[in-house]
Amino acid sequence: IRKKTPSDFIFGKVIGEGSFSTVYLAKDVQTNKEYAIKVLEKAHIIREKKSEYVMREKEVLRILESLCPYIVHLYSTFQDPGRLYFVLTYAKNGELLKHINLYKKFNFECTRYYSCELVLALEYLRSKKIVHRDLKPENILFDHNFHILITDFGSAKIEKSEDNDINDGTEDDDVQQSNRRRNSFVGTAQFVSPEMLQESKSSYASDLWALGCIVFQMASGQMPFVGGSEYLIFQKILRLEYKFPDGFDERIKDFIEKLLVLEPTRRLGASDETTYVSLRKHEFFEEVDFDDLGPPPKLS
Numbered sequence: 001i002r003k004k005t006p007s008d009f010i011f012g013k014v015i016g017e018g019s020f021s022t023v024y025l026a027k028d029v030q031t032n033k034e035y036a037i038k039v040l041e042k043a044h045i046i047r048e049k050k051s052e053y054v055m056r057e058k059e060v061l062r063i064l065e066s067l068c069p070y071i072v073h074l075y076s077t078f079q080d081p082g083r084l085y086f087v088l089t090y091a092k093n094g095e096l097l098k099h100i101n102l103y104k105k106f107n108f109e110c111t112r113y114y115s116c117e118l119v120l121a122l123e124y125l126r127s128k129k130i131v132h133r134d135l136k137p138e139n140i141l142f143d144h145n146f147h148i149l150i151t152d153f154g155s156a157k158i159e160k161s162e163d164n165d166i167n168d169g170t171e172d173d174d175v176q177q178s179n180r181r182r183n184s185f186v187g188t189a190q191f192v193s194p195e196m197l198q199e200s201k202s203s204y205a206s207d208l209w210a211l212g213c214i215v216f217q218m219a220s221g222q223m224p225f226v227g228g229s230e231y232l233i234f235q236k237i238l239r240l241e242y243k244f245p246d247g248f249d250e251r252i253k254d255f256i257e258k259l260l261v262l263e264p265t266r267r268l269g270a271s272d273e274t275t276y277v278s279l280r281k282h283e284f285f286e287e288v289d290f291d292d293l294g295p296p297p298k299l300s
């Protein structure tokens, strides 16, 4: 199959912007299908020494090959002299964050439904030995049927082995990188886990921490850890300084409290073998059939 080129697409509006990429809505000239094309400037990537992250995202998306409905699909990649292009799934209904802000917060049924889809997505990532490391409502999209699609694997890590949590001397590659260049990776302040702050050691449990933060935000409209600077936010995280608004549903509260645990190995699900049975069995998901979640409830 011939490699695509930019002229195979009609580029439309910008639908996403990151520090190293711009995402455009684009239409395939032959098929009229819509895609999200992530464009990266080669010179910027090289200057900022981010090539490793770009290569990692492509490798991770290839591993994920989107057999899971809750992960964006990488259809193709191509380049021109100055840019790299990733042709990805277009999620028509945009970022979860925009919908949380639009409705102020989600009701119990919507919070529970999207928490279930996130659990299923995290189980798939775990089965492929992928840690996302930057999960947040901006990186969770809604497709045309309002199912979630997780995106932005630029910060992801491929776990070497299941018992990776035991320090086998092979440090987290970002630690090695940080030892080399002292710029160890950290996710987005409000969602970063304590272990990534302290030892820059991430594991599947780091994504469970972020899940706790995201569920808190869906159910309350607010992030659990906020502050005037990253340093103040980091302090609150390391001190587990957050509180639930009055009237917060007790089942969701208990679920979040079991995820926002400083010690990663003690988080709900951290010691589960394959599926996150400890999460599935929590009272928050009582009456849920994880094998058939049914259609998404109308957002409200």
Ligand SMILES: NC(=O)Nc1ccc2c(c1)=C(Cc1cc(-c3cccc(C(=O)NCCN4CCCCC4)c3)c[nH]1)C(=O)N=2
Residues within 6 Å of the ligand: 015, 016, 018, 021, 023, 036, 038, 072, 088, 089, 090, 091, 092, 093, 094, 095, 098, 099, 102, 141, 151, 152, 153
């Ligand atoms: N860093 C990354 O990898 N970023 C990516 C990757 C893939 C990708 C990606 C980002 C996408 C972002 C995206 C953004 C949007 C979008 C942007 C702006 C407006 C809208 C929009 O108004 N959609 C209609 C529904 N709105 C949504 C907001 C509340 C009111 C109703 C959608 C749709 N999809 C996408 O569709 N696919």
